[in-house]
Amino acid sequence: MAKKEDAALIARYADMLSAMGTEPRLRIVRLLLAAHPGGMIVGEVGDELGIPSSTLSHHLEKLKNEDLVRVRREGTYLWYSANTEALRELLGFLYAECCTRNKAIEPQKIVCCK
Amino acid sequence: MAKKEDAALIARYADMLSAMGTEPRLRIVRLLLAAHPGGMIVGEVGDELGIPSSTLSHHLEKLKNEDLVRVRREGTYLWYSANTEALRELLGFLYAECCTRNKAIEPQKIVCCK
DNA sequence: GATATAATTCGATAATAATAGAAATATAGA
């Protein structure tokens, strides 16, 4: 059963990585992180990155499906924001892989923000 | 010019994320991290994960192209190992996004390995 | 209700990626 949960977890993290694994979507995530915590409206993201609205909508949907972004409506505007908690979780997962098994990476080496 | 370099960097990190963004390849990376620093031979990885050799070879090639794994030959065996430095770089990039712009995530929250 | 704007959904196409059996290549040893 632990194996099954593990499998589901791996699938989930793989999907999250995949969601950020295209240039347009990684740009979107960066932009939303930069605009955190307020977020940005769709039109502004589209203007900034030069992405047609229908294309952008699909990208945002994918990021939303993987819980990497959140949405709230304010009138006719939809405000998208980065889900930093999910991102933290993903990084934590990768980080855990890197150091808990056999000290492949020294904790200090990955702590930046000096 | 800074914009161009930035674009290339984003494309590179997106490719790295994409490379880990499938269940089989994320499993491979995890397995190689677990076996770090010695790594594992291809056949052992295939046996452990139940992946046919030709399929596995393609996955390893992709991970190698993104510099997430390294190879060395020893007789008829090829030893693949995780490139922890590249992984560290990727995590650092994401991590930087998360905290340098507006303290979206507290550094302490992502430092695990307690 | 009519109009205007924001954003999504529809529909269709093109591009990329995943999979795996069969054939080829690389290396070691007899």
Next chain:
DNA sequence: TCTATATTTCTATTATTATCGAATTATATC
């Protein structure tokens, strides 16, 4: 050189993903 094993490359098929114009839905205002 011949044989055995490890791994890749070839070839083909199937599945998934990215893209975007046009049509639709949602909300607000007059």
